[in-house]
Amino acid sequence: MSIINSESGTNVHEVSDGIYRINTPVVIQGGGGFSFNQYLIVDDEPLLFHTGPRRMFPLVREAIQSILPVERLRYIAFSHVESDECGSLNEWLAVAPQSMPLCGTVAAMVSIEDLADRAPRAIADGEMISLGTHRVRWFDAPHLPHAWECGFLTEERTRTLLCGDLFTQGGRDLPALTETDILGPSEAFRHEMDYFSHTKNADMMLERLAATEPTTLACMHGSAWHGDGAKVLRALADALSA
Template structure:
């Protein structure tokens, strides 16, 4: 495992072509056990970091990014929705990467990031694409899936990698960078204990919208990234939520 910080266990692995998972294992308060926080770096002409991460983890993630490329090369700091583990360190990244800007959905830009961020965001509409060079990112609005009016996801179209945020959140340290094993079972068990879903009426339709992109890699924010028939797994999740 490419460890970038021996004290924290922060590590980095390439899970698709020039797409890197940065993983930091943590211990949750009380008896809640082990957990993990992931960020995803796409190294290209205009590099993108998906999830700015918690402020307290910024030095660890910054050092992990630096093992792949100079941090100053970053151009886009993106995230699924406004929450500390998604964008708490956003302004630290904007300071470290002077040419970078926040990249988010139109609702996030309007209600939060236009005020919170030290640099104006670029807002993407549902279905809008942005080219990083050899990678093309497409934004999908997904309000309240699993939570947050401004929630959305990004698909890297060439590699079929869906940056799926809090979907399929798995407990544990996330030791395996990329797995083909079951993640729906562990993530559903975790959800039943700590239900973080909004259970909106549109959840099924939104999951179907994501399924139609036919992803082959799911880049989860917590736990292992996953490789396989992403459309089938997203539809299986929709079935669980509807039951």
């Protein structure tokens, strides 16, 4: 892991081949710690998944610049419309002239076609986009864990699931990549915050993700995880239906 900004603690770690986790730890109001992660896929057409909050843009830009020139970015992607997902979207579009927002069709229709300074590339459920050696596929997942427009990307070559707010873990001093339990800590966080939507279709959507057999779970908050991702996703489905 490389520390990019010693003041903020922003750091970079390669969690899969050509996929980098950019992490900024924070102290939240009332005490305790939290973290914000973005994921950069380095390829012929680089993709950033999650922008980070707007005020975090200088830190994330500095981290990405340590890996590749930010103007090379082609896709600015995110799971759903929320500040930590796409709060600095227009800042990224400004510094990367060839880039475009990449989001699900619902997000494009209800929000991004109006909010973004450049037209989005709406990606349909099950659609695949080649970035060069990496290939990403979009899965619609409405209300999982929240937001009508929610969805996830899988990177097929490395079997990495960019899983957004699934498996959110509290804390600010967590390892970049772990093989230890993340379901227990994320379930404790979910029960405390109740940020899941209680959709009746969660088990079906989680099974679709599990069927991709991911070996890396790229979480937006907390550690990324390596192992049998299908098993962990099915365990989450069981927990949600309990």
